[in-house]
Each structure stands twice: as C-alpha cells, then as structure tokens.
Amino acid sequence: MATGRSHTERTRGIPEATVARLPLYLRALTGLSERSVPTVSSEELAAAAGVNSAKLRKDLSYLGSYGTRGVGYDVEYLVYQISRELGLTQDWPVVIVGLGNLGAALANYGGFASRGFRVAALMDADPKLTGKMIAGQAVRHVDELESVVRENGVSIGVIATPAGAAQEVTDRLVDAGVTSILNFAPTVLTVPEGVDVRKVDLSIELQILAFHEQRKAGDGLPPDAEPPASGPGISGAMVRRRPSSAPKSDREPGVQPA
Amino acid sequence: MATGRSHTERTRGIPEATVARLPLYLRALTGLSERSVPTVSSEELAAAAGVNSAKLRKDLSYLGSYGTRGVGYDVEYLVYQISRELGLTQDWPVVIVGLGNLGAALANYGGFASRGFRVAALMDADPKLTGKMIAGQAVRHVDELESVVRENGVSIGVIATPAGAAQEVTDRLVDAGVTSILNFAPTVLTVPEGVDVRKVDLSIELQILAFHEQRKAGDGLPPDAEPPASGPGISGAMVRRRPSSAPKSDREPGVQPA
DNA sequence: AGGCCTTTGTGAACGTGTGCACAAAGGCGA
DNA sequence: TCGCCTTTGTGCACACGTTCACAAAGGCCT
Missing domain, CATH: 1.10.10.10 (Winged helix-like DNA-binding domain superfamily/Winged helix DNA-binding domain)
Incomplete structure (x- = not known):
C-alpha cells in the first residue's frame, strides 16, 4: 500500500x-x-x-x-x-457450432447477450438444420465457418458438437483466426500455443457429486469386486482382478473382506 | 511405498x-x-x-x-x-428440475446414463409442459417433487430452472432428502451443512475467456472511461468516476491518459 | 538365471491460493 | 476541529496443488 x-x-x-x-x-x-x-x-x-x-x-x-x-x-x-x-466493455462476437439440444440452449441463453457477447452465427454440419431459425437467427452450414469467422472478426468459438466432430471444428476455427474456445464436447482438444480452451463437461460435475455422495452414504468404498472363488464373474471386465500375478495386497481400501 | x-x-x-x-x-x-x-x-x-x-x-x-x-x-x-x-459402480437416481432448453438438453444427454446415473424424473412448474415427452419420459409437475424424491430414493438433484426459482426448488429438494445438487441456474444457492452444491455457469466460462482474449489482443486494459471534462458522460453509470473525492490516483492500470 | 531396460510410485522443492488478523484510512458525529 | 468507529487493504503463515527427478520394481531378453 x-x-x-x-x-x-x-x-x-x-x-x-x-x-x-x-x-x-x-x-x-x-x-x-x-x-x-x-x-x-x-x-x-x-x-x-x-x-x-x-x-x-x-x-x-x-x-x-x-x-x-x-x-x-x-x-x-x-x-x-x-x-x-x-473485457466486457467491448463487444465479443461469438460463433456457436453444433445446434443439437445443447447448442440450441446456448443460443437461447440470455446470459451471453447481457454481458457483451454477441452470437454472430449458428452453424451446424447437418443440412437439415440449415436455415432453421433458432433464437432469432438462421442456422448456417458449417461450410461457411471460415468466412463467417473472418467477416465478423470472431475470436471466440463455442463447440457444442458431438465429440467426434469437435477436433476438426476446432482446427478449422483456429485456422480461421479464433483464439479462444469454449468446449462442451466430451473430448480433449489439441490446439496450438496461444489458443485458450476452456471445457464444460456436464457429466464430470455429476461424477464429482457422486464421489462425495458415496462418502456421505456408506463409510467406505463399495467392496472390491473379487470373483467369489473361481466361478464366472458378474460381468467379466468389471471383476477382473489384478492384470497378472497378484502383487502384494498393498494399500487396499480397508472396508473389505480381507 | x-x-x-x-x-x-x-x-x-x-x-x-x-x-x-x-x-x-x-x-x-x-x-x-x-x-x-x-x-x-x-x-x-x-x-x-x-x-x-x-x-x-x-x-x-x-x-x-x-x-x-x-x-x-x-x-x-x-x-x-x-x-x-x-461411486459409479452403483446406480444414482437423479431428478432434473426445469425443462427449458437446457433442462431438455440435459435430459437428452447420453453421458449420464452411461455412467450409472439414471434420470428418475423430469419436473417443471409449467403445467403446459406436464405430460410432454422428453428423452423418453413424461414431464411431471413439480408439485410431485417430494414424493418422487422419496419414492425413488433420489439423492442428487439437477437444477435447470430460471434463477428466480432455484432457491425454492433447492429448499424443497433438500427437505425431501437430496444431499447433492448440480446447479445450472445463475444464482448462489444456500444449503444446510452436509449438502454439496456444484455449479455450472455457462456465461462465467465465456467471461474468463474474454479476460484472456483481451490480454492477448491489446497489451492493456481498455482506457478507464473518464468523462472528458465535465460534460455528460456517455451513459452515466458507466463513466462515473470515483464515488466521492478523488482519492490519490493509486495503482491505476498504466495504459492511460495520466 | 542374471542383468538390462522400462515405467511406476513418491520424496522433496516449489508455486499458488486461502484465511487471519491488524494497521492505516476515512467518514461522521460531537 | 478532534477523536471515534467502521471497513478496507495487505503482511504473514499455512494449506493445497504441481512438478521434478530418481530409487525401487518388475518384466523380458539373452
């Protein structure tokens, strides 16, 4: 001071x-x-x-x-x-790629516009969606992605495509000049240095809650599924014990048969 | 070791x-x-x-x-x-409250079911939605919330309502026995000790990106809006200078008039 | 059977984030 | 004008998280 x-x-x-x-x-x-x-x-x-x-x-x-x-x-x-x-005193044009349920929800979400974010375009690879009106604007085909990004000076892209399409869309966005990406697809995106990616994964949050819920409920983990003696396990993969020779019964949970 | x-x-x-x-x-x-x-x-x-x-x-x-x-x-x-x-080896029944765009997207999201989460019910306060089929099940009226939670042993609730309704829904969920809440509504929820809340705010992530984007673009903050001399500012609130007597021009951004 | 080569598991150093507690600042009432 | 009372801004200590770097473990090849 x-x-x-x-x-x-x-x-x-x-x-x-x-x-x-x-x-x-x-x-x-x-x-x-x-x-x-x-x-x-x-x-x-x-x-x-x-x-x-x-x-x-x-x-x-x-x-x-x-x-x-x-x-x-x-x-x-x-x-x-x-x-x-x-940086909210300036205008940030944004493209949303992928207009399934989630993309549509994002397009309609009021919290963007009220904070300086302007949805410059909605884009999807499905020709059946092209021209459909969502949140007051027509969905455009993803072929136009590069021109839309360049013409609007878009620097932030939102990805709400299926996981399989996310990396390709990312590459195209980045090539066209986008330097920040908000990713809702459940995949790890690879981007060049200087590009920021933030991810939101709906199911991850739920899994974290389940973890804590489990702690609250019982006072330990569910028992390690050990095939009773030698009979067929409940589902094969799930009960498979250590990959090879049993190692040395180290650090095991504690609330367990033996 | x-x-x-x-x-x-x-x-x-x-x-x-x-x-x-x-x-x-x-x-x-x-x-x-x-x-x-x-x-x-x-x-x-x-x-x-x-x-x-x-x-x-x-x-x-x-x-x-x-x-x-x-x-x-x-x-x-x-x-x-x-x-x-x-905790994903057990089954977690979940209720989703609020079936606007986002709630519907969540109901349709495949990432839940594949990880042990089972959508036990979809609930909304709007009578016009009651009975509507979403993701294979009928939306029920939120009046049934307590009975649905109790009958299904639901311990995790997902809130996708407007901000105004979120706290009331939370209170009811908690009273009915829910101990974990995933909140998509842009509000701070108050819950008793022992209840976990995780929040996902779509616009917060975008704001964080904007912050970094601003750093990348210019090499400083946008100039502090100072009313030119004494004439009316651009919009009143936005240009309002310090509340009372100008203090001592401390730690100001740097990229500035003076 | 022995030694080599790969990869784990973890101690230790470092960096980041949190929270306490208090001195300094500033308004306001007498 | 003076002093009191409130509330900020921050130094400091501690907790948590990350990364390095290496000894121990274990398979595999000769």
Missing part, C-alpha cells in the same frame, strides 16, 4: 483463481445495482457472491484500490471496473 | 483436485477400452487425458498401487478401480 510497487507491478498477472471469481462478483453487483443499492461492504458483497470477505477484498485489491475505508464499495463504479477488467 | 501408512492413511482424503480429474482419466480409459487396448503407460494415458504424466501418476497413487512397473496400467482394471472410487 505504501510499498511502491505493489502486487508485482499490477496489470501483469491477476491470479487465475481471482479471474474465475470476478464474474461471480459482477453478477452479485448487477443484482445490487438493479435494486439501486448505492454501496456495499466487502462483507455484504461476499455473502451475496458466496465467498468469504477476506478473499473478496484480496481479489478486488488486485484490480486496484476501489473501495472507501469505513464505507465500502460504490456499486456502479465497481461494476464498471470489473467489467472493464474482464 | 514402504512407509507403513502412506497418504495420510488413505481412503481419508483424496485431494479435491484429484477427484476432479478422475472422470477425465475414466473417459480416456473408456476410449482405450473400446479400442481393446490392453495396457497404457502413464505417459500415454496422460496425453489422452490432457494432463502431464507426473500428475497422473500421483493422482492414481492416491487410489492405490494399480500399475505395473516397466509395463503400465491394465486398462480394464483401472477403469473399474476409478469407477468404484467415484
């Missing part, structure tokens, strides 16, 4: 964890703004965003010194500063 | 970061399994899952010693061990 060069000279390097929370704060602040609340304390804002107040203050401190001691933060002002930091 | 009690006695505490990656490994392994690949090295599996091999090996080591030195991991065996650890 009086150190001269605080926070590693700032602007360079806001921690990733902080960046990931800024949209949360922004949402909470937008809510307050709509209710015409003029100022918030870190305590209140933290509660609204679902984090603790020390973390919130530290996060905000990376952006600059935007609060007033003894008072709190000016809501409108902070909304603007966070928006600017996130 | 010969330490006696490795990894904090095991079973207690697999790191969260590891748990979050297990589904990734599982997906990669399933792919290998379908191609009848018998074994993989940590190097290969890591590449397929998009992580580095040291991390993969450490992650797997928390589950037990399931590899063979000089050879690698038996694919089928590892699939089974990870499935078991994640």
